[in-house]
Amino acid sequence: MYVPLNTFMALQCGIIGIANVGKTTIFNCLSGTRVKTSTAAFSASKSNIGVIHVPDFRLYELRKFQVTEKIVPTTVTIVDIPGLVRGSSKGEGVGNKFLADIRNTDALIHVLRCFDDELLPHVDGSVNPVRDIETVDLELQIKDLESVEKKIERLSKLARSGDKEARRGIDVLSHLKEHFENFGNARDLVLTDEEKKYVNDLFLLTVKPVLYVCNVDEESLHKGNPYVEQVKEYLRGKEAEVLVIAGKMEAEIAELENDEDRMAFLQDAGLDEPGVNKLIRAAYRMLNLITFFTVGPKEIRAWTIKKGTTAQQAAGVIHSDLERGFIRAEVMKYNDFVTLGSEHACREAGKFYVEGKNYVVEDGDILHIRFNV
Numbered sequence: 489m490y491v492p493l494n495t496f497m498a499l500q501c502g503i504i505g506i507a508n509v510g511k512t513t514i515f516n517c518l519s520g521t522r523v524k525t526s527t528a529a530f531s532a533s534k535s536n537i538g539v540i541h542v543p544d545f546r547l548y549e550l551r552k553f554q555v556t557e558k559i560v561p562t563t564v565t566i567v568d569i570p571g572l573v574r575g576s577s578k579g580e581g582v583g584n585k586f587l588a589d590i591r592n593t594d595a596l597i598h599v600l601r602c603f604d605d606e607l608l609p610h611v612d613g614s615v616n617p618v619r620d621i622e623t624v625d626l627e628l629q630i631k632d633l634e635s636v637e638k639k640i641e642r643l644s645k646l647a648r649s650g651d652k653e654a655r656r657g658i659d660v661l662s663h664l665k666e667h668f669e670n671f672g673n674a675r676d677l678v679l680t681d682e683e684k685k686y687v688n689d690l691f692l693l694t695v696k697p698v699l700y701v702c703n704v705d706e707e708s709l710h711k712g713n714p715y716v717e718q719v720k721e722y723l724r725g726k727e728a729e730v731l732v733i734a735g736k737m738e739a740e741i742a743e744l745e746n747d748e749d750r751m752a753f754l755q756d757a758g759l760d761e762p763g764v765n766k767l768i769r770a771a772y773r774m775l776n777l778i779t780f781f782t783v784g785p786k787e788i789r790a791w792t793i794k795k796g797t798t799a800q801q802a803a804g805v806i807h808s809d810l811e812r813g814f815i816r817a818e819v820m821k822y823n824d825f826v827t828l829g830s831e832h833a834c835r836e837a838g839k840f841y842v843e844g845k846n847y848v849v850e851d852g853d854i855l856h857i858r859f860n861v
Contacts, residue, residue, distance in 0.1 A: 500565040501771050502593035506620045507571025507611045509601035510703040510735040512536070515568035517738040517764045535589045536568040542772060542790070543765045544779060546852065549826050550788050560789040562779060564768060567593060571611070572624055587631050587693065595697045595775050597767065598624065602702040602715035602732075617702065617715050618722045625673060628693040633668040635690045636661050657686040668694075676726070697774045700728055701767060703735045710758060729770055733763040778851035781822070782806065793849060800845035803857045813861035817843045822852035 503511045519538025541561040551559060569586050590596070600617040601610065612619065640661050646654035660683045667677050673694035679687065687695075700723065702716045709732060720730055741762055744750045754761065772792075779790050780802060791805050799819075804811030820831065824839040834840045849855070 500567065500593050501595050501597050502567045502569050502590050503597045503599060504569050504590060504624060505571060505599040506601065506623060508608055509571070509599050509620070511571065511599045512568050513735045513739050514597075514599055514701065514703065514733065514764065514767075515566065517735070517742045517762070518566055518768065535570065535586060538566050538568070540564050540566055540768060542768055542779070542792075543761075544790055546779075546781070546822055546826075547788055547790055550781065550783055550822075550854075553826060553829050554783050554785070554788060556783075556785055556788045558787045560787050562790040562792045564771065566597075572627055587628070590628070590693055590696075591691050593696065595699070595771060597699050597701055597771060599701045599703055599735075600715075600719060602713060602719065603705045603708065615715060617719050621700075621719070621722065622671075625694070626671065629668045629671060629673065632674060632690070632692045632694050633665065635692065636665050636668065639686075639690060640665065660686045698728060699767070699770055699774050700730045702730060702732045704732055706734045706737045706757070708732075709734045709737070709763075729774065731763070731767055731770060733767065738762060738764055778849070780849050780851070780853045780855055782856070783825075783854050795851075797849050798845060799843050799847040799849055799855070799857075802849045802855060803859065806857065809861045810857045810859045813859035814845055815858040815860055816845075817847060818856040818858065819843050819847070820854040821850075822854060825854055 503515055505511050515536060515538060518540045540563065542564055544561060547559050547561060567589055569589050572586070598621070600620055601615055602617050604615060610616075612623075640658055643651075643654040643657045643661070647658055660679070664674065664677065664687065667674070674687075674692045675695050675697060700719060702719055704713060704716060708716065712732070716730075716732055723730060737757060741750055741753050742764075744753060750762075776795050777792050778795050778797075779792060782789050782791065791802070793802050793805055797805075799817035800811055800814045803814050803817070819841040820834045820839060824834055824837070825831075828834050828837055828839065831840065
């Protein structure tokens with residue numbers, strides 16, 4: 489029952505999980521920040537916020553054919569939310585104030601501890617990633633159940649006065665209430681557009697799409713381990729994507745200053761790129777997002793939009809004036825541009841298109857917006 493984010497809403501992913509699973513380590517790798525990590529549970533007093541660049545090799549390919557002053561990748565805001573425990577929804581551990589931070593995100597990256605470390609005790613006494621999934625799900629379900637019950641109570645007052653719309657809302661919400669009481673997540677419940685209108689204003693926590701990250705030791709990155717297999721088996725059939733990342737190793741890579749040193753480290757580890765790059769792109773896909781480009785001598789820039797966005801709406805992502813005064817979009821396809829080598833060559837080959845406001849932008853489109861304000 490995922491409710492799509494607004495076309496122009498900035499992508500914001502929350503990193504969640506039980507305490508001491510390596511969330512902050514992975515956050516540091518993603519954002520390039522140096523937030524202090526700790527072996528003590530509940531040591532964090534607030535969520536950490538970072539901005540990361542979405543890796544896209546196409547930006548650097550475009551530079552080969554257009555001399556430019558700078559390259560500007562699109563960005564993702566990422567929020568490292570302190571670890572949850574059983575009872576977080578009732579104030580246990582760091583309390584439930586961080587659940588509000590989860591509410592403000594568009595998608596969740598759930599980090600699971602899939603490694604053993606005697607020096608890093610698990611808050612529940614043993615490593616069990618499936619139990620950790622169930623613990624976090626339960627806490628979010630409890631908060632969503634509270635939200636649904638409060639709205640049912642409000643609508644009941646209207647229903648008693650004969651409001652048919654309120655009665656319909658109560659029927660939908662009662663079905664959702666039963667779903668939560670049976671330990672279900674809102675994202676797994678299929679609702680019609682008509683039914684969603686009674687639910688959308690609740691901003692439910694369990695409606696958000698989730699990407700699961702198994703944090704493993706370096707040896708398990710290629711060989712796997714029983715913890716990872718348990719996670720995959722538990723999520724089988726749930727259309728959930730699972731990534732395996734060695735957080736400690738990623739942190740060591742991130743600390744290297746030189747790109748050549750990073751590449752040498754990756755090659756020694758049998759990798760062609762940092763695992764966090766795959767994580768960022770997976771989050772991008774999860775939110776149904778695509779990238780278009782603007783190309784010129786001042787800058788080559790990547791822009792984020794949701795699939796299905798029109799040319800006029802995409803113009804608004806660049807600047808509101810472009811959307812308001814939109815005349816047309818001049819479009820080249822990325823593959824055509826890098827194959828033919830220039831705008832002139834695209835024109836000569838009939839690969840330069842003039843599109844109106846209702847043209848649906850595709851991933852990799854190079855746009856030039858004509859407008860008049």
